[in-house]
Amino acid sequence: MTHFARIVGTGGYLPERILTNAELETMVDTSDAWIRERTGITQRHIAAEGEFTLDLAEQASRRAIDMAGIRIDEIDMIIVATTTPDQVFPSTACLLQSRLGVHGCPAFDIQAVCTGFVYALAVADQFMRTGAATTVLVVGAETFSRIIDWTDRNTCVLFGDGAGAAVLKQDTAPGILSTHLHADGDYANLLQVPQGVSNNLAAVQEGRAFVEMAGGEVFRMAVKTLGRIVDETLEANQLDKSDVDWLVPHQANSRIIAATARKLRMPVSKVVQTVAEHGNTSAASIPLALDVAVRDGRIKRGDTILMEGFGGGFTWGSALVNW
Numbered sequence: 001m002t003h004f005a006r007i008v009g010t011g012g013y014l015p016e017r018i019l020t021n022a023e024l025e026t027m028v029d030t031s032d033a034w035i036r037e038r039t040g041i042t043q044r045h046i047a048a049e050g051e052f053t054l055d056l057a058e059q060a061s062r063r064a065i066d067m068a069g070i071r072i073d074e075i076d077m078i079i080v081a082t083t084t085p086d087q088v089f090p091s092t093a094c095l096l097q098s099r100l101g102v103h104g105c106p107a108f109d110i111q112a113v114c115t116g117f118v119y120a121l122a123v124a125d126q127f128m129r130t131g132a133a134t135t136v137l138v139v140g141a142e143t144f145s146r147i148i149d150w151t152d153r154n155t156c157v158l159f160g161d162g163a164g165a166a167v168l169k170q171d172t173a174p175g176i177l178s179t180h181l182h183a184d185g186d187y188a189n190l191l192q193v194p195q196g197v198s199n200n201l202a203a204v205q206e207g208r209a210f211v212e213m214a215g216g217e218v219f220r221m222a223v224k225t226l227g228r229i230v231d232e233t234l235e236a237n238q239l240d241k242s243d244v245d246w247l248v249p250h251q252a253n254s255r256i257i258a259a260t261a262r263k264l265r266m267p268v269s270k271v272v273q274t275v276a277e278h279g280n281t282s283a284a285s286i287p288l289a290l291d292v293a294v295r296d297g298r299i300k301r302g303d304t305i306l307m308e309g310f311g312g313g314f315t316w317g318s319a320l321v322n323w
């Protein structure tokens with residue numbers, strides 16, 4: 001018997017500290033006008049010293065669990081998408097499991113950078129369709145500020161910290177209609193932190209491991225690729241563009257989002273946008289945006305939602321969801 005996965009609760013958490021464009025003007029050679037015009041970003045949240053990805057993940061998870069109205073011991077799988085784990089190991093998912101007081105169920109991290117939440121959702125969906133999991137906590141959580149070179153204007157204006165979470169419950173009807181995952185590692189060098197534990201631990205230890213990006217090329221590839229995945233997703237479900245009620249895109253840049261919305265022939269009023277206030281929170285950006293639109297009542301039961309993401313790897317993917 002096929003089972004389906006339904007999102008029954010969402011939660012988001014943003015650190016208290018807000019970093020405005022005006023403050024960035026004092027740190028690098030940039031301007032509020034440039035950042036707004038090229039990215040749509042006006043501010044981003046930055047984790048406090050001593051506040052870690054796990055802390056953000058826990059807050060978002062508790063809010064999602066509250067909305068879902070489930071008991072914590074019902075959770076039988078935890079997946080955390082993150083590029084900025086607190087430790088080399090254990091995984092952030094295992095640390096979160098302990099924080100929440102869950103015991104015994106599988107818990108693991110997924111690393112697909114900004115597509116991480118879509119990857120995690122797809123993995124959860126597979127486990128739930130086979131009946132191997134019934135109640136899954138899926139989290140996207142990041143402290144990207146820790147891998148940013150705050151003297152590099154090409155990258156430091158773009159990113160922020162945050163976490164978003166979703167609780168998925170098994171259902172007899174979907175829920176998640178389909179997920180579509182892709183990657184092409186040939187593009188690794190266009191968006192990367194080149195150092196890591198194995199190849200340059202010293203750089204990591206000395207705090208010299210930072211995001212490097214060929215912005216223009218990433219931009220062009222993102223627009224092209226996200227257009228293709230919209231088509232792929234609609235075709236797989238034999239749906240028309242007009243059947244999609246809400247686009248919940250990865251929040252990297254308002255111009256990339258606008259290009260995808262144009263492809264869907266969707267008015268901006270049907271696109272959930274949080275990039276202005278959150279910046280790019282990588283794996284956290286989609287679940288954070290989803291949570292905002294669920295809580296403010298825009299997304300309603302029965303709506304069809306298209307989530308899509310693109311990020312380092314390159315990785316890209318989508319999830320079509322019946323709310």
Ligand code: COA
Pocket residue numbers: 029030031034035038039114153154155157213215216217218219222252253280310311312
């Ligand atoms: N403030 C002022 N000027 C800046 C700047 C900043 N924060 N960052 C870069 N610039 C300058 C560059 O140095 C360059 O100057 P030059 O022409 O003198 O060399 C110029 O702006 C680049 O301009 P342009 O090519 O027109 O920028 P853009 O329209 O491509 O916008 C990005 C730059 C980074 C905003 C854009 O490329 C982008 O969003 N790329 C995708 C990034 C992304 O989404 N990454 C994550 C994917 S998950």
